[in-house]
Amino acid sequence: MKAKRLSGALPISDAARQFGLRSSALRYYEQIGLLRPIPRTNGQRCYDEAALQRLAVICAARQVDLSLEEIAGLFARLRGGTPVDQGWRELSTRKIAELEQLKQQISKAQDSLRRLQNCRCSSIEMCGEKLRARVGNKS
């Protein structure tokens, strides 16, 4: 049987597809405790509504660049009694700031690249000579 589902529970391949993931990723999430043990039928995982909802949260969190560890941390805090909104707010605020910093670093890198674009050196050694004059004199 392809999917004898009681009340909309999905086999792993369907659950994975619904979120654009591979089955192995779902097994991995379960293995590291990010998803609590998925109920089995005939030894095969059946993803029920609750599991799919948690999975949706994990996916959304991954898409905004949260690490699995950060997500696990959030879940742990919620289990510890922290209200959902507060948990998200703190995590989001921190992450938004982190990403802002990252964007600034990227902008700086772009500036440097634009300078390199105007390179008129005749050899890579001359390039290095010029660079050495400014960069990396931590001696």
Added chain:
Amino acid sequence: MKAKRLSGALPISDAARQFGLRSSALRYYEQIGLLRPIPRTNGQRCYDEAALQRLAVICAARQVDLSLEEIAGLFARLRGGTPVDQGWRELSTRKIAELEQLKQQISKAQDSLRRLQNCRCSSIEMCGEKLRARVGNKS
């Protein structure tokens, strides 16, 4: 002797420090062929001016988020006869665009995070339910 240097050649530790790297990184660069074999004295590497210049280029490139592979590719093209300025220009142009895309992705992530900041869900499952309504219905 700490550093009996002929004409300013440096031992690995000094060369590394000058660029804020560890000795192991320099050995690694040499090992993968990014730096050509460094001349030895008593079996110990002596970084001469040319080596330091190449190292400066590698460092500068790393700082603007170029991978070692990209740097190696650039060096290879230069050995192949491509003029220095053209090599940099092509690589920089591509990389600047890549980084621009990356910044856009980050901005999107920040937008999503700001939405999560306003989360009023009473449980993580409700959160997942809402998210499922929009996100990840690739079925």
Added chain:
DNA sequence: TTACGCCTTCAAGTCGACTTGAATGCAAGC
């Protein structure tokens, strides 16, 4: 009955850029 397709577990592999550890060597200073 046999094949097919999807599932399972567990261990190991992947990627990039290094780092770390073990075993060893060599030069200087006491």
Added chain:
DNA sequence: GCTTGCATTCAAGTCGACTTGAAGGCGTAA
């Protein structure tokens, strides 16, 4: 002569988030 300090090589480990491979199970279709 011994210790100190930096050097060497080579193999293996690290990090995060998975993926892959091997070996096997279960249910259905031909």
